Amino acid sequence: MSERDLDLQLIHRIQRGEQIAFTLLVRKYQNRIANILTRYIRNSGDIPDVAQEVFIKVYKALPGFRGESAFYTWLYRITVNTAKNYLSSQSRRPPTSDIDALDADHYDGSDALRDIGSPEALLRSEEIKNVALNAIAQLPAELKAAITLRELEGMSYDTIAKIENCPIGTVRSRIFRAREAIDKQLKPLLEA
Amino acid sequence: MNEHNEQLSALIDNELDNTQIMDALVQSVEQQDTFSRYHLIGDIMREEAPNILLDIDFSAFVLAQIEKDNQTLEVPVDFIKMKKNNILSFTKRFGQYAIAASVAGVVVLTSVMMSQPNGSNTHDGLEVLSTIPLGGAASPVSLRTDTQESPVLTKEQKKRTEALLKDHQLQIQIQP
Incomplete structure (x- = not known):
C-alpha cells in the first residue's frame, strides 16, 4: 500500500482525532456497503440500520487498525459479519415487530433511517442513476474510455496512459473532465 | 476551483x-x-x-x-459501578452466610457423631461411616446402631451448638 492510498491517509487522520476524515470514509464506502448488504438482507428497509451498525463498528475498531490488510478487505469482513449477525438475530426474534400503540408516540428508533428506504427515496435514487448513466453515455469517446478504464477496470493512470498512448497528465485531465461533465448533471439533482 | x-x-x-x-x-x-x-x-x-x-x-x-x-x-457508568458494588456486597454477604451454614452443619454433624457410643461405627471389622440423619433416627437394615445415649451429654451438646449458632448470627448482624 502506497502513501498515496487515500484510505490510509484518511485513517491516519481519524487516528489523530480528525472526525471529519471518518465522515469522508463513510461517504466513500456507504454505497458499496449497502450493495454488499443487499446480498444478505432481503428487506431493503433494514439495510440502512445494518449499514449504520457496520460503520459504528468500524469507528470503534479503527484505532486498532494497523493497515496489515487493505482497508476495504477489513471493511468487507466487518460488513459480512454484521450482516450474518443481523440474520441470526432476526431468526431468534419473534416475527412481529409491531410497536404498541401507547409507545408509538415516543418511538424514535431510526425513523430517519427508515425514510431512506421509502418508495419516494427509491424513485429519487433511480432518477439519480439514470441522469448519471445518460451523462456518461454522452461523454466524448476519449473521456468515456479514460473514466471507464479507471472506474470499471480499476487501472492506474500509468496503465491507462500506456493503453491510450498518451501522457499520464492527459489521463488525469480526461478522467477529471469526465467526472466534471457527469457531476454537472448530478449536482443540481442532489442539491435539490 | x-x-x-x-x-x-x-x-x-x-x-x-x-x-x-x-x-x-x-x-x-x-x-x-x-x-x-x-x-x-x-x-x-x-x-x-x-x-x-x-x-x-x-x-x-x-x-x-x-x-x-x-x-x-x-450515563450508566455510575449505575454500573453502583450495580457492581451491590453485586460485590451481595456476594460478600452470601459468602458469609455460606460459611456460617457450613460451620453450623459441621458442628451439628460432629455433635451427632460424637454422641454415639464408641465401637458402634465398626461392624465385623469393617469401618462404616455411621451417622444418624438430622431429621430423625433412621436404622438401616445392614447397620446396627445403639440408640442408648446419655441425656445429660445430649443436652449439653445441644446447648453448645445453639450457643455457637447464636454467636455466629450475632457476628453476621454486627458486620456491615
Whole structure:
C-alpha cells in the first residue's frame, strides 16, 4: 500500500482525532456497503440500520487498525459479519415487530433511517442513476474510455496512459473532465 | 476551483500524495460534497449503488448514533459501578452466610457423631461411616446402631451448638 492510498491517509487522520476524515470514509464506502448488504438482507428497509451498525463498528475498531490488510478487505469482513449477525438475530426474534400503540408516540428508533428506504427515496435514487448513466453515455469517446478504464477496470493512470498512448497528465485531465461533465448533471439533482 | 477538483479527482484515484489537498478536503464542505459525488459516479458505473443511501450523507446518521451511544454510555457508568458494588456486597454477604451454614452443619454433624457410643461405627471389622440423619433416627437394615445415649451429654451438646449458632448470627448482624 502506497502513501498515496487515500484510505490510509484518511485513517491516519481519524487516528489523530480528525472526525471529519471518518465522515469522508463513510461517504466513500456507504454505497458499496449497502450493495454488499443487499446480498444478505432481503428487506431493503433494514439495510440502512445494518449499514449504520457496520460503520459504528468500524469507528470503534479503527484505532486498532494497523493497515496489515487493505482497508476495504477489513471493511468487507466487518460488513459480512454484521450482516450474518443481523440474520441470526432476526431468526431468534419473534416475527412481529409491531410497536404498541401507547409507545408509538415516543418511538424514535431510526425513523430517519427508515425514510431512506421509502418508495419516494427509491424513485429519487433511480432518477439519480439514470441522469448519471445518460451523462456518461454522452461523454466524448476519449473521456468515456479514460473514466471507464479507471472506474470499471480499476487501472492506474500509468496503465491507462500506456493503453491510450498518451501522457499520464492527459489521463488525469480526461478522467477529471469526465467526472466534471457527469457531476454537472448530478449536482443540481442532489442539491435539490 | 477546477484545478482543486482535478487534484481531488487524482487524490480519489490514489494518484496523488498531497497533504495540502487533503487539508483542503477536510476543511471545505464544498470539496467534501464534490468528493462524495465523484465517488457516487464510480459506484453507479460499477453498479455498486443500490437504490438506497444514494443521495444521502449517511455519515451524519452514523456520527449522530455514535454521539448518542457515547451519551448513553456515559450515563450508566455510575449505575454500573453502583450495580457492581451491590453485586460485590451481595456476594460478600452470601459468602458469609455460606460459611456460617457450613460451620453450623459441621458442628451439628460432629455433635451427632460424637454422641454415639464408641465401637458402634465398626461392624465385623469393617469401618462404616455411621451417622444418624438430622431429621430423625433412621436404622438401616445392614447397620446396627445403639440408640442408648446419655441425656445429660445430649443436652449439653445441644446447648453448645445453639450457643455457637447464636454467636455466629450475632457476628453476621454486627458486620456491615
